[in-house]
Amino acid sequence: MGESRKLLLFVSNPGEGVFNSLRVIAAELARRGTQDLWFASDEARRADIEKIDEGSGVRFASLGETDPNSSPADWDDEMYRLATQRSRWKAHHAVVRRGFDPKGGGDKYLALDALVEELEPALMIFDSVNPVALLVALNRRIPFVLSSPFLPSNLYIAKTPRGFPMLHTGLPLNMSFPQRVSNIMFKVRAGLMFLHPKMLKPALEGLSYMRQLQLPREFLSPSAKIDRADLVLCYTVFGLEYPFPVPDKFHLLGAIIPPLPEAPDDDDLSRWLDANPSVVYIGLGTISRLTGHEVHAVVEVARRLEGRHAVLWKLPSGQQHLLPPRDELPANLRIESWVPSQLDVLAHPSIKVFFSHGGANAFHEGLYFGKPQVIRPLWVDCYDQAIRGVDSGVSLTVDDPQTIDVEDVLDKITQVLNTPSFRERAEHFARVQREAGGVRAAADLILANLALK
Structure with missing residues (x-):
């Protein structure tokens, strides 16, 4: 050439x-x-x-x-x-x-x-x-x-x-x-x-x-x-x-964000988000492998939030067999094996807090849309993002990342939802990232x- x-x-x-x-x-x-x-x-x-x-x-x-x-x-x-x-x-x-x-x-x-x-x-x-x-x-x-x-x-x-x-x-x-x-x-x-x-x-x-x-x-x-x-x-x-x-x-x-929406035809999920003014989004990463105990713990967290907040949980299909029977799931919980665009979800105004594994992309993408977080660090670099989230005032980290403790996770989510400074700091870093x-x-x-x- x-x-x-x-x-x-x-x-x-x-x-x-x-x-x-x-x-x-x-x-x-x-x-x-x-x-x-x-x-x-x-x-x-x-x-x-x-x-x-x-x-x-x-x-x-x-x-x-x-x-x-x-x-x-x-x-x-x-x-x-x-x-x-x-x-x-x-x-x-x-x-x-x-x-x-x-x-x-x-x-x-x-x-x-x-x-x-x-x-x-x-x-x-x-x-x-x-x-x-x-x-x-x-x-x-x-x-x-x-x-x-x-x-x-x-x-x-x-x-x-x-x-x-x-x-x-x-x-x-x-x-x-x-x-x-x-x-x-x-x-x-x-x-x-x-x-x-x-x-x-x-x-x-x-x-x-x-x-x-x-x-x-x-x-x-x-x-x-x-x-x-x-x-x-x-x-x-x-x-x-x-x-x-x-x-x-x-x-x-x-964060590197493409033009949105990425999945404009996903009308069913969009309507559900529109109908629920306060949603906790749970996305623990594609690598996470939850135990049966941990899956039931997340379900219980959603149950305790019922009447105040809806919960959207992206749980891989290979782990859904660990769920309780469908008729035992709380009415406020929606489970998806995959969302066509996590970015579209995070951009939706109904999402009030992001419960994540603290991966670099998830951490920064959530903050790009001004979403405060609760982090259960999965591995190596996730712990680095988690501590920086705490120090910058945008997130809290669960006490024991080796498990999912219902009381602890519920307490952290409630603190982030009810303390305006978490949202304000997240929105600050949304502006900073856009300016970058x-x-x-x-x-x-x-x-x-x-x-x-």
Whole structure:
């Protein structure tokens, strides 16, 4: 291809947490008439990209089938238990070990490298947890943009000030003495983790693999993706994230929200929301695996709210067999296995509080629509969002995330509903996120990149 081509290549892991924001940005660029847009991901994401029909459209390139072990939704019960256990350190260690792949995905690397050789993109845009795309971009010397729904300190922890909470600790900025000790120990153990035999062996294998591909070993450095990126787009704002200095290439844009409504034909749910002026929305994430006890506890929470508030609960179909018989469910509870658009739900004025798992996307999307939250953190980074929600005055966290205690959850929901400051702070961060620019600002920054001039 000639140098006049200014082709943009999006690359994404298939997980919804990182995929959705890139899909929305690609659609925005297509809507503006941007030519030569490509999107590479696993075959399972083909339909999501091919249905983007705005403007110039986006062409899809498959990187093959999804590794069933790569998605948390597909983990076996033991891995799920390890990743969501009570110990913050042990959960962090388990997740890092599971995702540690110094070979950069092997076949995925070769597939993406061949695609890049064919397309010769002027710029790559990919998620911040994508070692395959990073290695290809670095090796081919292609300018790239990082996309991250995570807190910027999650990416830039090595540059945060002394005493800043380590990622995945769930610790506040202002720590007690025991918390400071815990934070230091967490950092030390994280630094030594790669000397563990189960981490050292694959790391050495990765170095050997890098030599085979003739890639410099410094490409494996944790800071390589930040140091070499043209732009880093993070979907939060300071005030939710704790303050710390970031380089000019970091842009905090707030949640990435597409044009709404996403599901304009969902009349039945819309009518139900219209008919219930105060609704608690429960969406505990696609990864959560509730026990029978926890499912019955949520039903009881809804029962206790009857007469004052309705409850909309997104409960996956695979867990609905744990529900009591239909005739024993409270009249104020509506259960959906899937909502066509969680964003449409959160945008509805009847939603007064969001009971969530505290995932980065759910946390910021809820606040984008001014919804205060009650958070039951599921795993690693969810604890970081949860403590920032408490410190910014937009949410409360359940006392014991390892279970669902009816009295505690009901108390937290009632406090958030009845205390105006939670709604006021949530609405404040709704305004701040909109001012940050979201998807429009992301598209502007990408199109302004010198690689496209």
